[in-house]
Amino acid sequence: MKTFDELLENYAQVAVEVGVNLQKGQILVLQAPVEAKELVRKIVRRAYEKGAKYVHVELNDEQLTYIKFTYAPEEAFTFYPMWRAKGFEEMAAEGAAFLQIYSPNPDLLKDVDPKRYATAAKTAGTALKAYKSYLMEDKAPWSLISAPTESWAKKVFPDLPVEKAIDLFWGKIFSISRVNTDDPIAAWKTHNEQLHRKVAELNEKQYKQLIYTAPGTNLTIELPENHRWNGGFSLTPTGIPFNPNIPTEEVFTMPHREGVNGVVRSTKPLNYGGNLIENFSFTFKNGKVVDFAAEKGYETLKHLLDTDEGARYLGEVALVPHDSPISNSNILFYNTLYDENASCHLALGEAYPTCLTGGEKMSKEELKAAGANDSLIHEDFMIGSAELNIDGITKDGKREAIFRNGNWA
Numbered sequence: 001m002k003t004f005d006e007l008l009e010n011y012a013q014v015a016v017e018v019g020v021n022l023q024k025g026q027i028l029v030l031q032a033p034v035e036a037k038e039l040v041r042k043i044v045r046r047a048y049e050k051g052a053k054y055v056h057v058e059l060n061d062e063q064l065t066y067i068k069f070t071y072a073p074e075e076a077f078t079f080y081p082m083w084r085a086k087g088f089e090e091m092a093a094e095g096a097a098f099l100q101i102y103s104p105n106p107d108l109l110k111d112v113d114p115k116r117y118a119t120a121a122k123t124a125g126t127a128l129k130a131y132k133s134y135l136m137e138d139k140a141p142w143s144l145i146s147a148p149t150e151s152w153a154k155k156v157f158p159d160l161p162v163e164k165a166i167d168l169f170w171g172k173i174f175s176i177s178r179v180n181t182d183d184p185i186a187a188w189k190t191h192n193e194q195l196h197r198k199v200a201e202l203n204e205k206q207y208k209q210l211i212y213t214a215p216g217t218n219l220t221i222e223l224p225e226n227h228r229w230n231g232g233f234s235l236t237p238t239g240i241p242f243n244p245n246i247p248t249e250e251v252f253t254m255p256h257r258e259g260v261n262g263v264v265r266s267t268k269p270l271n272y273g274g275n276l277i278e279n280f281s282f283t284f285k286n287g288k289v290v291d292f293a294a295e296k297g298y299e300t301l302k303h304l305l306d307t308d309e310g311a312r313y314l315g316e317v318a319l320v321p322h323d324s325p326i327s328n329s330n331i332l333f334y335n336t337l338y339d340e341n342a343s344c345h346l347a348l349g350e351a352y353p354t355c356l357t358g359g360e361k362m363s364k365e366e367l368k369a370a371g372a373n374d375s376l377i378h379e380d381f382m383i384g385s386a387e388l389n390i391d392g393i394t395k396d397g398k399r400e401a402i403f404r405n406g407n408w409a
């Protein structure tokens with residue numbers, strides 16, 4: 001039985017070697033909540049041991065975020081320190097690796113006017129667009145992991161005293177991130193190979209359309225010509241594999257921007273910037289959200305959809321079996337990194353150019369012409385359940401079962 005310290009050490013190893021797969025002489029940029037400082041120290045040490053040239057660490061504190069959104073003037077949300085945006089872009093251009101410990105408090109901004117967050121997100125999205133494109137196009141290795149914080153653990157395990165909740169939470173994270181295995185690096189190799197096999201099958205099929213049916217869902221999604229499914233590790237332009245998400249259970253591609261029609265209902269809440277949007281649905285016509293509803297967080301959802309034109313179109317379609325490790329834990333995490341890997345999902349907003357053959361070499365105009373969506377946002381939302389069926393329409397018009405009752409047919 002491994003001690004907590006050994007498991008945390010393994011987790012740091014998985015983040016550095018499997019997540020961003022840091023190479024000798026590379027810069028590592030690490031963003032993390034202050035509460036994860038123990039893990040941060042292990043990651044930084046390991047990064048230097050692996051030969052990092054320089055590690056840039058940014059710690060964030062949710063209380064500082066709360067103070068800003070509560071007390072700062074409106075102009076604070078239309079301002080972005082451009083030196084930081086330029087610095088990030090510069091580091092990406094130099095081939096730095098970007099690692100983030102993503103642990104937002106799901107209720108942090110629930111009493112704050114959602115317009116404030118929407119404005120801040122748009123300002124940051126605009127300022128960071130050039131840097132973000134390095135990540136969206138796999139030009140710089142990047143990875144998201146997570147670590148429990150007090151506020152988040154209380155939300156996920158409300159019936160437990162907070163210390164117990166955090167302990168239990170760590171155990172779940174170690175298990176779903178394959179860190180508690182004898183050889184986590186080997187476990188990830190096997191897992192990546194399994195995902196790549198699924199990807200190869202779907203790429204071979206080149207379905208023209210996917211048809212989703214479930215209670216409250218009746219949706220047709222057209223896939224663009226030469227679409228490419230991805231999953232497991234990605235490759236940098238020089239062929240270095242990295243895993244953008246730890247954990248990851250999905251295979252994904254892009255829908256055709258104008259080829260989405262019908263209705264889809266969410267099956268899990270969406271945590272958008274410290275605000276929960278719950279029991280929501282969208283009606284699509286020729287790709288665009290023309291109607292929507294939400295039992296909770298309607299205003300937040302409205303602001304999200306109003307970010308820009310592309311925010312009302314889809315940029316990702318992802319398949320995750322209902323019978324998968326995270327889903328079987330039966331825990332609602334209120335964190336997209338975990339919830340999206342427990343459920344089939346779609347994303348509003350920008351598409352990954354790597355989901356088209358040769359897409360990473362296309363101009364903005366070429367991508368749009370090929371069916372890819374562009375937006376400042378990329379926001380996954382969960383639609384999977386044990387009642388979801390998905391059919392694929394082949395190029396010659398045959399209808400095949402892909403998912404039955406939430407799992408691969």
Ligand code: ZN
Nearest residue numbers: 250252318380
């Ligand atoms: Zn996804």
Ligand code: ZN
Nearest residue numbers: 316347378380
């Ligand atoms: Zn996504």
